[in-house]
Amino acid sequence: MRVMVRLTGRYKNLIGLESTIVDTINGDTVWHVIDALVEKYQVLGKDKNRMIILRNGVHVNREEKIKNNDELTILPPVVSGG
């Protein structure tokens, strides 16, 4: 399965891409996709545990399994300054 990963905010700037494709196999979880993404783009490694992940627009836990045609969106953590 191929999963489309949409990048937003500073992640888009860091990688220079709006989206990327990650290959997965049946049974893979969101964690697998994030691991593969960080392996491919090591600059994202620092935020690996903090990034917010949406699946088809809904927040998703990393333990959940990836389904066919899923699209993930990766958001930076919410900023708190005022």
Place this chain on the structure above:
Amino acid sequence: MIKTMLKNKIDRYKRQVIVKEVGVRGQQKLKESKALIIGAGGLGSNTANILTRTGLGGVIIVDYDKVDITNLHRTSIFTENDIGKPKSTILAENLHLINNQVEIHSEQVRVTKTSINKLIVKYNPDIIIDGSDNMATRYIINTASVEYNKPWVYGGVHGTTGMILGVIPGRTACLGCFSSVLHSRSKTVTPVIGYLPVITAAVQSSEAIRILLGYKPSGLIIYDTWSQNLDKIKIKQNPACIYCSKKRKQRV
């Protein structure tokens, strides 16, 4: 004299009323609306300034703190003469000078679960604006927004990036739908470039006006003001959200 006053009252919003998204009816709707602004720092002082000039019926400023020299690079209205004085009072005094048609109130209180409930009951605002500087307060606002069915507009800044989210509880994703991790208060000072809260507050104000005029919020906006990169992300309501899912089920 009365004629001049009346003319000024109409002329004040002349340019805004001809904006097709607003119109005479929209301006009237704004005049009938009240905003509860939580925090009078970089975000709160700027949204208060914009919304007062826009012609809301009422603006309530809530802040416990006093003006500090470190506030001046990113706030609106405050001057060096105000250092050491209560932010909410100074802001309210100046907003009254800017637009005396708007009912301005100031509350020098710390925002807690209890105090926000009292403020909502006391003023019955049509919208809550986030001008706070920490996530704990934002989750307090989020909870109260769901509880009292009041829309709110989150705003946050860091470095050169601003984030904004308009929330209509029960209809659009709330803050807890995608971010429920309460980061412990960092001892490091948040970096903020001076112009950033002005831009972020302007976008927050635009989302607030949209909501007050019956338009849908735009989703999560992430604006990097350095690279001029703007993302608008549609976030759907989370069926497992600990803040708003129960309320949604109750309504159904």
